[in-house]
Amino acid sequence: MQGGPSGVVLLTDRRVARGALVDVVAAAVGGGVRWVVLREKDLPRAERLALAVDLRAILADAGGTLVVAGPDPLDGDAVHLPAAGPYPPPAVGLVGRSCHDTAELARLTTEHYATLSPLYETKTKPGYGPVLGPGGLSELIAVSPVPVLALGGIENPDQVHACVEAGAAGVAVLGAIMRADDPRETATTLGRAFQEAATHLARTHPARSDASPHATGLRPTVPTEGSSLTARSGHGRPQPRTATTVGRSRQTTGEDQ
Template sequence: MTPRGVVLLTDRLVARGDLVDVVAGAVRGGVRWVVLREKDLPRAERAALAVDLRAVLTQAGGTLIVAGPDPLDGDAVHLPAAGPYPPPAVGLVGRSCHAAAELARLGTEDYVTLSPVWPTRSKPGYGPPLRPDKLRDLIRRSPVPVLALGGIETPEQVTACVDAGAVGVAVLGAVMRAADPTAVAATLTRVFATRTPITDASPEETT
């Protein structure tokens, strides 16, 4: 199974509380996929954090994905556009992409993120933003399901991404910075549930 719906990316440096507590709140709000970032931590600390987050997600039937090639004793990773190629042989592999040339390099990946859709506070100046029209064009070129990423904070933005063909939206600041992560996650997941992605894993052929 590939990620769908609202996917949460972690950032303990902007979280308004303990990271595990924030993630638990998001899970109570309906989030079932979480990407553990925190790449600056030593492996031992990051692995311990992965154990705690998996415990939270397992109770809800969710899945933890680890950013980078090391799955931290799990079976799911999310890789940067730069590599490694080919991906490691684990159960679930995602990759960050930003342009058609990166989509063309995909091999055995199960899904991708396309970003940034809108300007993002997490990476100011990163872009230029795709906006929904460019996002739609790249989704049509992608051989695998697409999560929209970057600057997604409102129900209207979730709707625009799903209407463009995304099978889910990856969010960070909207939940990490929220005073009530459960309420924000519930709002965004509810909006997603009311929409039906136009495209899935069957892109239009391009020449």
């Protein structure tokens, strides 16, 4: 498996979705989303596997990819792991890791990308933090060995623009799409914002947009509706006290995925 998540990446949560999870994901994919992270870790494996099959079918038709949260790829080839482990990562085609500070980024080995969170206050986890903000995100991206997705409280185009300007390869979104009255419209709006921000960055800072992905994140690109990618289908943790380059404390409230 080549490449990694970029653009708008959707994280699932059936408990907050306005409709059936499969329908919400299908709408988001119709709005241009090409990367989906299946969470729903509380489900029995058989139910989660059946859900993965359904979501892979939706994404395959659009040339997208399903990533499974946790070490079990559910018969696929892409996983997203919590900061707490396992280490080393499983040997699958694509591995992501949730990170929050320099200490967790330093533990990365064979992972292909990381999420950094929380960027902003989130409705899904009120009080979780401290928030990084675009400045903290930029600092961490500068020392990350892999491309980074910004995660946490990203709900509008201005926030998407700020994340791209900070160097993020993509934005991972949960509540903004899961809770949306029209998930397709929201996905389209956020995807358009990402494309605009990436285009602006390429024009105004060509050195940054063409830089090594290990320095500033994956070169900003976003699949638009109708675009084609190769179809692929395949958190509670103790918090270090170091966040960016200065010490922080973080409330332990469970995994971001």
